Amino acid sequence: MSYYALVPAAGSGARMGGEVPKQYLPLLGRPLIHHTLATLCAVPAIAHVFVVIAADDGEWDRHDWSALAPRLTVLRQGGATRAGSVANGLRAVAGRVAAEDWMLVHDAARACLAVSQVEALIRELADDPVGGLLAVPVADTLKRVGDGKRVVATVPRDQLWQAQTPQMFRHGPLLQALEQCPDAVTDEAGAMEALGLAPKLVAADATNFKVTYPFDLQLAEWILRSRSVP
Numbered sequence: 001m002s003y004y005a006l007v008p009a010a011g012s013g014a015r016m017g018g019e020v021p022k023q024y025l026p027l028l029g030r031p032l033i034h035h036t037l038a039t040l041c042a043v044p045a046i047a048h049v050f051v052v053i054a055a056d057d058g059e060w061d062r063h064d065w066s067a068l069a070p071r072l073t074v075l076r077q078g079g080a081t082r083a084g085s086v087a088n089g090l091r092a093v094a095g096r097v098a099a100e101d102w103m104l105v106h107d108a109a110r111a112c113l114a115v116s117q118v119e120a121l122i123r124e125l126a127d128d129p130v131g132g133l134l135a136v137p138v139a140d141t142l143k144r145v146g147d148g149k150r151v152v153a154t155v156p157r158d159q160l161w162q163a164q165t166p167q168m169f170r171h172g173p174l175l176q177a178l179e180q181c182p183d184a185v186t187d188e189a190g191a192m193e194a195l196g197l198a199p200k201l202v203a204a205d206a207t208n209f210k211v212t213y214p215f216d217l218q219l220a221e222w223i224l225r226s227r228s229v230p
């Protein structure tokens, strides 16, 4: 049984704005996604990293990936949704990955992931019957909004966590779950839950956040500099 990483990177970054998809925006002198992929390639337990880009991605070939090459394969199999990109990627690697092998699905946009966080996920879930994901407990009071941006309720947060990635599930069950789920599912755990399974949460921290809006790039740079990333 082996561990593989699958990185959905076929999004357009609409909430970031601009012409260049956010995964290719410069971060400490490299495309943002280079940090993500380098971290996953640095995890000894991960046998290989697959990255799923859009079929018409015009940015990938403009960058140098040679430092990661032995452990990285690019798949031009992006889909219309994140779930579609992940399912396409899982199908594309089915001949190379066994059904019982673990797939760590990680957002390209979570560029501040630390090797130690990946290793904590693997350590916690290696013998788990279902799999699970990195997550953090909700720290803010949550409001449900109604018309006119008026609060209609305060949502009890004592059992609410924010899902992150990697999300770690076995290849066979995960592909089956995604194929049975509508594209609207927003993470791999949601597809597994739809089958009645209960993924396990592994506590991470806010540094593993998803770069989504313009200010997030500055936050990501600060976090990486604080780890003295070259």
Ligand SMILES: Nc1ccn([C@@H]2O[C@H](COP(=O)(O)OP(=O)(O)OP(=O)(O)O)[C@@H](O)[C@H]2O)c(=O)n1
Pocket: 007, 008, 009, 010, 011, 012, 013, 014, 015, 016, 022, 023, 052, 078, 079, 080, 081, 082, 083, 085, 086, 107, 108, 109, 110, 210, 211, 212
């Ligand atoms: N059709 C899609 C949509 C998203 N993603 C990937 O899924 C991750 C998380 O999605 P998100 O942060 O929403 O990225 P975008 O869809 O690019 O952002 P936006 O929603 O602002 O357009 C990203 O690494 C993105 O590249 C993907 O592979 N295929």
Ligand SMILES: C[C@](O)(CO)[C@H](O)COP(=O)(O)O
Pocket: 082, 107, 162, 163, 164, 165, 186, 187, 188, 210
């Ligand atoms: C997978 C994810 O990062 C978990 O929080 C999140 O669901 C991705 O959502 P997005 O809208 O595709 O960024």
